[in-house]
Amino acid sequence: MYQDLVVGFAQIGAESEWRTANTRSIQDTAIRLGVELKFADGQQQQENQIKQIRSFIAQRVDVIGVSPVVETGWDAVFSEVKQAGIPLILLDRHADVSDDLFSAFIGSDFVLEGQRACVEMAKLLDGQGNIVVLEGTAGSAPTVDRRAGFESCLHQRPGMQVIARQYGDFIRARGKEVMKTFLQTYGSQIDALFAQNDDMALGAIEAIEEYGLRPGVDIKIVSVDAVRGAFEAMLAGKLNATIECNPLLGPQFFETALKLANGDPVQKWVKSDEGIFRQDTAAQELPKRKY
Numbered sequence: 275m276y277q278d279l280v281v282g283f284a285q286i287g288a289e290s291e292w293r294t295a296n297t298r299s300i301q302d303t304a305i306r307l308g309v310e311l312k313f314a315d316g317q318q319q320q321e322n323q324i325k326q327i328r329s330f331i332a333q334r335v336d337v338i339g340v341s342p343v344v345e346t347g348w349d350a351v352f353s354e355v356k357q358a359g360i361p362l363i364l365l366d367r368h369a370d371v372s373d374d375l376f377s378a379f380i381g382s383d384f385v386l387e388g389q390r391a392c393v394e395m396a397k398l399l400d401g402q403g404n405i406v407v408l409e410g411t412a413g414s415a416p417t418v419d420r421r422a423g424f425e426s427c428l429h430q431r432p433g434m435q436v437i438a439r440q441y442g443d444f445i446r447a448r449g450k451e452v453m454k455t456f457l458q459t460y461g462s463q464i465d466a467l468f469a470q471n472d473d474m475a476l477g478a479i480e481a482i483e484e485y486g487l488r489p490g491v492d493i494k495i496v497s498v499d500a501v502r503g504a505f506e507a508m509l510a511g512k513l514n515a516t517i518e519c520n521p522l523l524g525p526q527f528f529e530t531a532l533k534l535a536n537g538d539p540v541q542k543w544v545k546s547d548e549g550i551f552r553q554d555t556a557a558q559e560l561p562k563r564k565y
């Protein structure tokens with residue numbers, strides 16, 4: 275029964291519109307189901323998340339969930355969770371650990387998202403052009419995998435090349451700051467921007483306008499997440515496409531947590547089903563967006 279379940283969740287922080295929607299989905303679902311949720315905000319620091327997981331173990335919660343801020347460095351604390359006999363769910367971001375250290379991963383295929391972004395970019399550029407890339411948090415699963423997916427597709431398109439890449443931590447203000455430096459160095463040589471999330475793309479759009487170029491026209495832009503702000507930017511013609519990454523993972527999270535608490539079998543990877551959105555459908559899609 276959901277009402278008997280006590281779940282600890284170690285969130286990354288509040289770096290983006292996506293993350294805010296993800297947190298809301300987890301908290302709202304817990305309230306709706308009557309689950310007791312112990313929610314902790316890691317403020318982008320792995321050491322905070324590790325401490326929070328240890329505190330969940332000490333409190334003997336039924337199930338622990340974590341969205342790991344980076345991929346590596348989890349073996350010790352995940353082993354402690356295992357020794358305590360508490361099921362562990364990785365939500366949204368996976369970690370670089372052996373499969374026996376967690377019970378389930380619920381989230382997106384980030385490699386596929388990177389590939390999809392590159393295919394969209396190739397259409398927009400007709401296969402030719404200089405690309406700059408705004409990457410997320412160094413060492414995080416979406417940063418590593420979206421880069422891998424984007425690069426694997428780029429290898430088959432010799433006319434398109436990445437001329438600069440830099441981390442923007444999935445934060446809008448950082449996206450703007452880094453885009454400014456790209457523009458100072460490369461100016462109108464830049465044909466396109468791949469931003470690993472919408473927030474950084476929205477920041478970069480401001481930088482491009484301040485520089486005197488037209489985002490979405492002079493510099494084509496593809497990003498990831500599909501948050502409302504991205505649809506508004508597409509409607510204004512400033513963003514060309516966004517690759518969906520679903521943050522509304524609360525229902526699957528608690529459904530999986532209940533099964534694990536009851537000793538029922540669960541899927542090892544509960545994969546999100548996601549789409550691609552472009553300017554031509556932005557107006558009809560925007561009213562349907564839930565985040």
Ligand code: AHR
Nearest residue numbers: 289290292293416444471
């Ligand atoms: O892990 C998912 C990523 O984290 C989202 O793409 C980004 O917006 C968020 O901060």
